[in-house]
């Protein structure tokens with residue numbers, strides 16, 4: 185790799201990104217497309233943490249319950265998603281399976297708040313009798329949001345990784361960053377596996393581990409782990425046509441008949457165990473929607489550690505203590521939803537451009 189000089193220091197990349205989840209890789213791709221030389225380091229395999237574990241619903245679950253900062257970023261990303269996935273597919277040969285399956289919401293729900301939100305954000309909505317979709321639920325009225333999309337996370341990450349490599353991004357897996365080295369208010373290099381990696385600027389996209397990277401401990405109240413568990417079932421293809429949401433839980437159907445069901449929200453630190461209690465609770469919800477499903481249809485149970493944040497608002501912008509260190513993290517329940525928009529927002533901040541949406545809600549105090 186060619187080096188170049190910046191402030192008298194030999195650097196080997198314009199940007200070094202810590203973390204190859206959906207946020208780190210989408211940031212890398214965006215910066216590389218603008219001509220930068222980008223290196224990404226991950227302590228494990230690319231996309232194998234929260235990004236792999238997620239359900240791939242591309243919207244906040246009940247968006248009318250979230251602050252404007254969440255809706256602005258997820259709606260901006262929503263507008264980018266179709267072209268983004270098409271470009272990832274073309275560059276990598278992997279189809280992320282972006283599909284508009286819609287979402288059915290079981291009662292209770294606040295129909296007035298939902299209607300108001302949908303009207304303001306140009307989402308279609310309708311109240312529909314449950315017999316049209318799930319006849320055993322009787323005469324209940326369901327809320328139908330036909331515009332909701334989903335993607336298949338393991339494929340999305342493969343597509344994103346392939347597209348980033350094709351754009352010239354250098355990806356180093358199994359390289360845990362163990363320290364940041366700084367001089368005069370600038371990070372000069374990071375250490376990983378005993379090797380130093382220098383760059384002109386750095387982006388931290390370490391997911392739930394962000395505040396545990398040595399030197400970034402002050403971020404722990406801002407970004408923290410929240411475990412989520414999911415069950416995967418194999419059902420006949422076409423048995424379930426849309427995402428179904430009810431009282432905090434959801435089902436997500438894949439094209440081939442697999443159905444994901446989840447998820448828990450557990451503040452248990454970095455414990456990635458799966459539990460019998462979660463299996464029972466999630467299975468009870470699955471059987472409320474699909475009574476014929478039983479334990480024998482269960483293929484797998486897993487957990488992931490979301491990068492939790494107060495009110496689910498991510499940090500996107502410069503670190504207050506270092507002139508060349510940026511953050512993109514804390515997307516909590518909606519990092520896949522918000523990835524393309526977050527990457528564009530970060531890149532426009534780094535390049536000093538007008539931002540596509542107001543950036544101040546995501547900034548760190550003092551930056």
Ligand SMILES: Cc1cc2nc3c(=O)[nH]c(=O)nc-3n(C[C@H](O)[C@H](O)[C@H](O)COP(=O)(O)OP(=O)(O)OC[C@H]3O[C@@H](n4cnc5c(N)ncnc54)[C@H](O)[C@@H]3O)c2cc1C
Nearest residue numbers: 203205207227235238239240241361391412488519520521
């Ligand atoms: C059960 C569950 C369901 C979910 N469902 C959805 C959903 O339907 N829709 C949605 O939009 N979102 C969903 N999410 C949330 C979404 O998965 C996350 O918000 C998103 O994946 C966060 O991406 P990230 O890149 O910040 O984190 P991660 O994917 O966790 O990536 C962070 C990366 O940083 C690396 N790293 C950390 N520390 C270091 C270090 N010191 N050195 C090098 N590398 C390091 C890690 O190895 C990791 O690969 C769900 C999450 C879970 C767990």
